[in-house]
Amino acid sequence: QVQLQESGPGLVKPSETLSLTCTVSTGSITRFFWGWIRQPPGQGLEWIGYISYSGNTNYNPSLKSRVTMSLDTPKNQFSLRLKSVTALDTAVYYCARGEWLFDYWGQGVLVTVSS
Amino acid sequence: DIQVTQSPSSVSASVGDRVTITCRTSQGINSWLAWYQQKPGKAPKLLIYAASTLPSGVPSRFSGSGSGTDFTLTISSLQPEDFATYYCQQANNFPLTFGQGTRLEIK
Numbered sequence: 001q002v003q004l005q006e007s008g009p010g011l012v013k014p015s016e017t018l019s020l021t022c023t024v025s026t027g028s029i030t031r032f033f034w035g036w037i038r039q040p041p042g043q044g045l046e047w048i049g050y051i052s053y054s055g056n057t058n059y060n061p062s063l064k065s066r067v068t069m070s071l072d073t074p075k076n077q078f079s080l081r082l083k084s085v086t087a088l089d090t091a092v093y094y095c096a097r098g099e100w101l102f103d104y105w106g107q108g109v110l111v112t113v114s115s
Numbered sequence: 116d117i118q119v120t121q122s123p124s125s126v127s128a129s130v131g132d133r134v135t136i137t138c139r140t141s142q143g144i145n146s147w148l149a150w151y152q153q154k155p156g157k158a159p160k161l162l163i164y165a166a167s168t169l170p171s172g173v174p175s176r177f178s179g180s181g182s183g184t185d186f187t188l189t190i191s192s193l194q195p196e197d198f199a200t201y202y203c204q205q206a207n208n209f210p211l212t213f214g215q216g217t218r219l220e221i222k
Contacts, residue, residue, distance in 0.1 A: 045202055062210070
């Protein structure tokens, strides 16, 4: 059973950078695609992007100018950085396995953007 | 971007009822549609992919159908654990997009 766990600060100040890490247990991240999805409180799901096992990325155009994803294969982790955040970036952030759809998800982490 | 519209936005039903949720996309996506179930405070769970395929472990009371732009999720006999929010997601084009969700409530 693949398990994913997000970690990172729960509070980020406006204009700063949101940084999250997803740790994958059971299996190597060098075999699949890995994605990030977010969900503002009480709202629906928004795809942020993915990073492939080889490090190729594909981002949602609505966020592309602010997003960076990376792999840390020795630690079996992948990461999300979202710069210049505003209150509109407040959401539960999920990491998940998949390129076109997502079969394993982390439990999610609430990130609040506030001063 | 492909727009994904679900209906209804909410539905009330009783245990044992048959429920159908509809998903419509703004352009044809063949059968590249997935359904997820989300319970409060939990991550979404993949329920159906390729419009009608159930992953291992998903009960057979769930079924999906459709192709092109119109899709349905049917729960044949509601169980107490099925009360949740359901999302469809198109998997044909990037950026991937989700429907707004359908909240299934106990009547």
